[in-house]
Amino acid sequence: MAAPAKKKVEVVPEKLHVWPYLVRLEFLCAIIVMVLLTVWSITIDAPLEEAANPSKTPNPSKAPWYFLGLQDILVYFDPWFAGVIAPVLIIVGLMLIPYLDVNPKGNGYYTYTERKAAIWIYSFGFLVLWISLIIMGVFLRGPGWNLFMPWEYWDPHKVVALTNVDLPYAFGFRDYVWSSIFGGAVIIGYFAIGTAAYFVLERKAIKNVGFMRMFLKINLFLIMVGIVIKIVLRLGFNIKYVWVTPWFNI
Amino acid sequence: MAGKPQIPNLAEIWNDIKSGKIISDISKSVTESQVWTSSFRHGYADTPRNRVLQIVSNVWLHLHPVKIHRHALRIKFTWCMGGITFLMFLVTVVTGVVLMFYYRPVGEYAYFDMKYLQYDVPFGMLMRNMHRWAAHSMVITVWLHMLRVFLTGSYKPPREFNWVIGVFLVTFTLLLSFTGYLLPWDQLAMWAVTVGTNMARGTPFLGHEGPFAEFVGVTSRYDARSVLLGGSLVGPPALLRFYVLHCILIPLVAGALMIVHFWRIRKDGGISGPL
Numbered sequence: 001m002a003a004p005a006k007k008k009v010e011v012v013p014e015k016l017h018v019w020p021y022l023v024r025l026e027f028l029c030a031i032i033v034m035v036l037l038t039v040w041s042i043t044i045d046a047p048l049e050e051a052a053n054p055s056k057t058p059n060p061s062k063a064p065w066y067f068l069g070l071q072d073i074l075v076y077f078d079p080w081f082a083g084v085i086a087p088v089l090i091i092v093g094l095m096l097i098p099y100l101d102v103n104p105k106g107n108g109y110y111t112y113t114e115r116k117a118a119i120w121i122y123s124f125g126f127l128v129l130w131i132s133l134i135i136m137g138v139f140l141r142g143p144g145w146n147l148f149m150p151w152e153y154w155d156p157h158k159v160v161a162l163t164n165v166d167l168p169y170a171f172g173f174r175d176y177v178w179s180s181i182f183g184g185a186v187i188i189g190y191f192a193i194g195t196a197a198y199f200v201l202e203r204k205a206i207k208n209v210g211f212m213r214m215f216l217k218i219n220l221f222l223i224m225v226g227i228v229i230k231i232v233l234r235l236g237f238n239i240k241y242v243w244v245t246p247w248f249n250i
Numbered sequence: 251m252a253g254k255p256q257i258p259n260l261a262e263i264w265n266d267i268k269s270g271k272i273i274s275d276i277s278k279s280v281t282e283s284q285v286w287t288s289s290f291r292h293g294y295a296d297t298p299r300n301r302v303l304q305i306v307s308n309v310w311l312h313l314h315p316v317k318i319h320r321h322a323l324r325i326k327f328t329w330c331m332g333g334i335t336f337l338m339f340l341v342t343v344v345t346g347v348v349l350m351f352y353y354r355p356v357g358e359y360a361y362f363d364m365k366y367l368q369y370d371v372p373f374g375m376l377m378r379n380m381h382r383w384a385a386h387s388m389v390i391t392v393w394l395h396m397l398r399v400f401l402t403g404s405y406k407p408p409r410e411f412n413w414v415i416g417v418f419l420v421t422f423t424l425l426l427s428f429t430g431y432l433l434p435w436d437q438l439a440m441w442a443v444t445v446g447t448n449m450a451r452g453t454p455f456l457g458h459e460g461p462f463a464e465f466v467g468v469t470s471r472y473d474a475r476s477v478l479l480g481g482s483l484v485g486p487p488a489l490l491r492f493y494v495l496h497c498i499l500i501p502l503v504a505g506a507l508m509i510v511h512f513w514r515i516r517k518d519g520g521i522s523g524p525l
Binding site for chain 2: 013014015016017018019020021022023025026029030033034037038040041044045047048049050051052053054056057058061062063064067070071078079080081082083084085091094095097098099101104105106108109110111115118119122126
């Protein structure tokens with residue numbers, strides 16, 4: 001009781017007992033969340049539509065909301081990419097993050113200035129390519145997967161002109177084989193030039209970071225940017241495919 | 251006067267009640283009984299020794315370390331999202347078991363069992379709502395947990411491997427939710443899963459509409475998608491398959507990975523923080 005004022009200044013121990021300091025926090029958090037969930041469950045019922053009917057396809061047919069980002073990519077890519085390759089690349093790419101990001105700074109605390117690129121890339125992928133496409137898919141995609149503003153009537157007979165052409169066609173190629181060669185050159189050139197430019201710009205880092213890391217990093221990045229480029233090409237310039245081959249189209 | 255029962259002295263008992271002695275007497279006889287001492291391995295008095303024993307001698311709490319850094323307690327740092335995700339998982343397990351008592355994953359019954367659950371089973375609708383909303387919440391909280399871990403750079407050495415486990419867990423969370431989406435067997439379920447599984451058609455080499463499928467010889471009845479559905483469309487075999495995946499296989503795998511995930515937090519030096 002001698003000097004309570006002095007006691008306050010005394011250093012609080014760096015390490016605290018989990019019981020009670022952490023356990024009570026977890027318990028409190030669990031109670032609050034359970035109360036919220038119970039209120040939510042009492043007030044809002046889970047949806048149950050009419051019985052499943054394989055001969056009655058609803059328009060639009062939507063995947064569960066958390067997959068609507070991928071479903072929206074289907075507008076711009078064929079199912080083999082949007083539905084299979086893209087999710088696999090997302091999962092594998094996320095797993096590779098700790099092995100590709102060799103920046104030792106920002107380990108265990110919030111910082112923007114020490115790892116700007118990493119935060120920009122992750123936030124762009126998560127907030128723009130994943131979350132905003134989900135929001136668009138849930139609220140703005142109507143019959144025929146056409147875009148409808150929230151105040152618009154979901155007209156199942158909305159006419160949308162299909163004026164898309166392939167990129168080689170837009171550049172004047174009419175021959176199938178030459179179109180395919182041109183498209184392939186564009187795609188391969190995009191990755192080759194992007195990779196080369198990155199290696200030239202970061203040539204000092206190759207020794208420390210390693211060729212494999214840098215190669216994977218830039219190519220995953222180019223794929224992510226490529227998806228955005230394809231979206232811009234479709235929405236801005238009505239380009240359907242960049243590369244048409246007998247086996248697959250990109 | 252052996253054998254004669256002693257008559258309780260009412261005044262004495264009244265005194266014990268008034269002074270509160272009776273409470274301490276009862277609690278003493280309870281906490282010193284063989285049943286109590288064999289069940290609980292430590293006292294409850296707030297001593298440093300008991301604070302340690304609370305954690306290390308309790309199977310439910312022993313995943314925790316005994317002591318943690320002060321910064322690990324900051325809600326601003328953790329957002330509590332990993333813990334909430336796990337809580338949501340536990341809610342879906344408990345409510346899911348209740349739902350399993352009433353639900354049959356058979357084409358003829360599934361939808362009507364849903365109706366029965368909603369309109370006849372006491373608290374059936376509440377159980378179903380809690381199951382569904384907890385599942386949706388789990389998807390959101392696991393994403394936010396991942397965002398937090400990224401923003402704090404907590405995937406950096408020595409925690410790389412736990413991040414990889416975490417990515418598996420995110421994937422399994424989505425698959426758990428997706429397989430459960432079919433079970434109500436209504437229009438919403440059937441067509442959402444149709445849209446989702448149609449993607450498997452496009453699998454390179456293994457889907458009948460995918461690139462290079464012609465070199466493998468897969469057909470609509472025998473490709474990546476039909477393995478998933480047990481047929482060429484979302485029918486009763488798909489319902490049974492999704493039910494088994496949803497209730498048994500994925501929860502077991504996800505549960506095992508969760509154990510690894512939590513264990514690795516400890517082994518990698520507790521939750522991340524500034525050095």
